[in-house]
Amino acid sequence: MLWDWSYAFEILPILAQASLVTIQATLLGFVLALVLGLVFALLRMAKSPWIALPVATLVEFIRSTPLLIQIFFLYFVFPEFGVSLDAFTAGVIALGLHYGTYCAEVYRAGLDNVPRGQWEASTALNLSPFHTFRDIIIPQAIPPVVPALGNYFVALFKETPLLSAIAVLELMQQAKILGSTTFRYIEPITLVGLFFLLFSLVASALIRMVERRLNRIGAR
Amino acid sequence: MVMRKLVVVAVVSFSAGLAVASFAGFREFIPGLLEGALVTIQITLAGAVVAVICATVAGLAKMYAPWPLRWLAVVYIELFRGTSALVQLFWLFFVLPLFGVTLAPMTVAIAALGLNIGAYGAEVVRGAVAAVPRGQWEATTALNMSRTQALRRIILPQAFVAMIPPWGNLFIELLKSTALVSLITISDLAFRAQQMNQTTFRTLEIFTIVLVIYLAIASIITVGMRALEQKAVGAMVRGRGH
Amino acid sequence: MTVQPMVKFDGVTKRYGALTVLDSLDLEIMPGEKVAVIGPSGSGKTTVLRMLMTLEKINDGVIWVDGEPLTHMHKDGRLVLADAAHLRRMRGKIGMVFQHFNLFPHMSALKNCMEAPVTVLKLSKEEARARAVELLEMVGLADKLDHYPAQLSGGQQQRVAIARALAMRPKVMLFDEVTSALDPELVGEVLNVIRRLGSELDLTMLMVTHQMGFAREFADRVCFFYGGKIAEQGPPEQIFGQAQNERTRQFLSACLEAI
Numbered sequence: 182m183l184w185d186w187s188y189a190f191e192i193l194p195i196l197a198q199a200s201l202v203t204i205q206a207t208l209l210g211f212v213l214a215l216v217l218g219l220v221f222a223l224l225r226m227a228k229s230p231w232i233a234l235p236v237a238t239l240v241e242f243i244r245s246t247p248l249l250i251q252i253f254f255l256y257f258v259f260p261e262f263g264v265s266l267d268a269f270t271a272g273v274i275a276l277g278l279h280y281g282t283y284c285a286e287v288y289r290a291g292l293d294n295v296p297r298g299q300w301e302a303s304t305a306l307n308l309s310p311f312h313t314f315r316d317i318i319i320p321q322a323i324p325p326v327v328p329a330l331g332n333y334f335v336a337l338f339k340e341t342p343l344l345s346a347i348a349v350l351e352l353m354q355q356a357k358i359l360g361s362t363t364f365r366y367i368e369p370i371t372l373v374g375l376f377f378l379l380f381s382l383v384a385s386a387l388i389r390m391v392e393r394r395l396n397r398i399g400a401r
Numbered sequence: 402m403v404m405r406k407l408v409v410v411a412v413v414s415f416s417a418g419l420a421v422a423s424f425a426g427f428r429e430f431i432p433g434l435l436e437g438a439l440v441t442i443q444i445t446l447a448g449a450v451v452a453v454i455c456a457t458v459a460g461l462a463k464m465y466a467p468w469p470l471r472w473l474a475v476v477y478i479e480l481f482r483g484t485s486a487l488v489q490l491f492w493l494f495f496v497l498p499l500f501g502v503t504l505a506p507m508t509v510a511i512a513a514l515g516l517n518i519g520a521y522g523a524e525v526v527r528g529a530v531a532a533v534p535r536g537q538w539e540a541t542t543a544l545n546m547s548r549t550q551a552l553r554r555i556i557l558p559q560a561f562v563a564m565i566p567p568w569g570n571l572f573i574e575l576l577k578s579t580a581l582v583s584l585i586t587i588s589d590l591a592f593r594a595q596q597m598n599q600t601t602f603r604t605l606e607i608f609t610i611v612l613v614i615y616l617a618i619a620s621i622i623t624v625g626m627r628a629l630e631q632k633a634v635g636a637m638v639r640g641r642g643h
Numbered sequence: 644m645t646v647q648p649m650v651k652f653d654g655v656t657k658r659y660g661a662l663t664v665l666d667s668l669d670l671e672i673m674p675g676e677k678v679a680v681i682g683p684s685g686s687g688k689t690t691v692l693r694m695l696m697t698l699e700k701i702n703d704g705v706i707w708v709d710g711e712p713l714t715h716m717h718k719d720g721r722l723v724l725a726d727a728a729h730l731r732r733m734r735g736k737i738g739m740v741f742q743h744f745n746l747f748p749h750m751s752a753l754k755n756c757m758e759a760p761v762t763v764l765k766l767s768k769e770e771a772r773a774r775a776v777e778l779l780e781m782v783g784l785a786d787k788l789d790h791y792p793a794q795l796s797g798g799q800q801q802r803v804a805i806a807r808a809l810a811m812r813p814k815v816m817l818f819d820e821v822t823s824a825l826d827p828e829l830v831g832e833v834l835n836v837i838r839r840l841g842s843e844l845d846l847t848m849l850m851v852t853h854q855m856g857f858a859r860e861f862a863d864r865v866c867f868f869y870g871g872k873i874a875e876q877g878p879p880e881q882i883f884g885q886a887q888n889e890r891t892r893q894f895l896s897a898c899l900e901a902i
Binding site for chain 2: 183242244245246247248249250251253254257258261339340341342343345346353356357360366367370371373374377378381382385
């Protein structure tokens with residue numbers, strides 16, 4: 182018998198424990214991504230090319246290189262400068278930074294879709310740039326891109342197993358430890374896979390629901 | 402325009418990185434890293450072939466195949482899009498041997514990454530085929546072509562053009578995900594970086610060079626896909642007229 | 644012996660959900676006859692062509708082409724719905740030209756006309772090319788063989804589409820509002836080509852058109868559709884001269900005002 186049910190049930194609580202770390206890393210990483218993404222997006226829109234161009238280059242750079250290397254980079258390089266990050270923090274920052282660049286693109290699309298007339302009307306009303314952004318532009322730019330952001334939330338979640346490479350005790354790392362101590366890999370890794378599948382399917386369904394609701398609001 | 406800028410930046414920073422590295426006495430890193438880069442490029446190319454084949458078969462099966470095949474395609478797409486690339490890689494690496502199937506790590510790497518990107522590619526194929534105007538299908542019916550003939554000669558060549566930019570993005574994702582294979586003992590670029598880091602502790606230099614090499618490969622992919630797109634659009638002579 | 648009709652609609656009904664687009668249509672078209680179908684939009688006139696081209700399934704009745712059932716086939720002495728093989732055999736008798744041309748944008752004018760003869764009729768490349776060149780010459784595009792659709796004007800594209808349909812040697816040609824998408828100054832060149840086909844080829848033609856002048860001059864018979872039925876039909880002199888039906892008169896006078 183390849184699959185051992187009693188073993189699977191035995192390790193389930195251990196994996197459930199580890200999944201909490203996965204979920205924490207996902208939530209913290211995504212909050213960071215949302216904030217950094219907005220910062221990137223706004224800086225890229227800066228009038229001065231001395232700000233816009235380096236930021237654009239940095240965003241392209243982070244987007245085009247592997248997350249795994251970025252995780253290593255943060256984890257191993259910072260101690261050289263005397264800043265020691267624990268593995269979890271380094272991992273969350275790397276996730277947030279990497280997906281921040283994706284979110285930046287999404288925000289940018291959202292901002293581009295706000296009609297020019299909204300800017301002109303704000304100028305005509307003599308609103309400051311800050312208030313124009315906060316009260317007029319952002320509230321119109323964000324709702325339509327919520328589904329796209331949601332997709333990146335799921336994508337970020339699916340990349341958390343990379344944190345196992347720097348020994349963060351999340352799901353994948355726990356599964357590997359279980360596998361190496363009992364030499365039974367099939368149950369832990371399959372269970373981890375099922376956990377991700379379940380979460381992704383539920384999340385995708387939720388995103389589609391939000392999308393439909395937004396469409397209905399938009400149609401009104 | 403942005404892309405051209407990016408390429409310039411990539412090339413400049415790559416040469417700058419190389420220069421800095423050699424002047425500062427990091428020359429010993431370069432050959433090892435370039436060997437690793439070669440493995441990374443091999444996996445990316447082979448994975449891309451697997452991905453394109455899987456995506457085309459699954460995407461078309463999801464649209465046109467009889468229900469058992471269609472169902473299979475949907476399961477494949479959802480399964481590989483719904484779980485992590487790393488989980489898939491480990492599953493093939495650790496679990497397949499338990500079924501008596503032992504594959505070389507390189508084969509596992511190419512299969513896992515190819516299947517993963519292929520699942521995303523299937524949606525690209527489906528979307529591009531669905532976007533071909535209905536009138537094109539109607540014209541093939543009026544000319545008494547079979548569905549297969551229509552798909553192969555009329556619909557797919559038109560969908561192909563629309564597929565190129567999203568495939569460019571997927572190939573970059575593929576390149577990035579090749580770093581995962583270092584975790585199943587393949588000595589790709591990421592693996593070499595880790596290894597050198599552990600022996601020399603010149604972390605900043607090594608990882609900077611490695612990131613720049615990845616960026617350079619990504620830029621080549623981007624530029625190549627741009628060129629392909631321009632050629633494909635040129636063959637269709639800009640737009641479909643009225 | 645009486646001549647058999649080339650096309651025969653026998654109690655054909657087409658519904659979209661609760662909406663009945665065509666209500667038990669009976670229509671016979673004789674070989675070589677040129678029939679113009681006119682009527683307000685939504686009257687079901689385009690649906691007639693699309694059903695005949697098998698682009699739409701019918702809900703009731705039978706369509707016959709050249710003495711054989713198109714939508715159905717004989718099986719154990721009964722008529723059953725046609726399978727794909729039967730449809731493909733029957734479709735060979737029919738050609739269609741669309742309002743929006745539907746040329747293949749990735750192929751030159753010549754390749755557009757060669758594609759189906761090669762893949763479907765299995766002609767050799769040389770035969771298909773000779774046939775395509777001859778037809779493109781006939782529609783006045785001998786100098787545009789290697790042009791892509793995007794390089795051609797609307798009128799030229801539509802003439803390529805006509806040549807492409809003719810290359811399959813159909814017995815029945817369907818024209819679905821073929822000048823509606825054209826700029827006014829390009830309408831004439833397309834109508835001239837159709838006139839030429841009418842006089843030089845032995846084709847049965849069925850056309851949906853808004854060009855009342857052309858219908859009057861060219862057609863043997865005009866069918867006025869209203870609300871999914873043929874409200875009135877007859878020779879052009881009768882329809883355009885002394886229409887019996889009130890709806891026909893209203894429609895035609897509205898058309899005249901538009902000019």
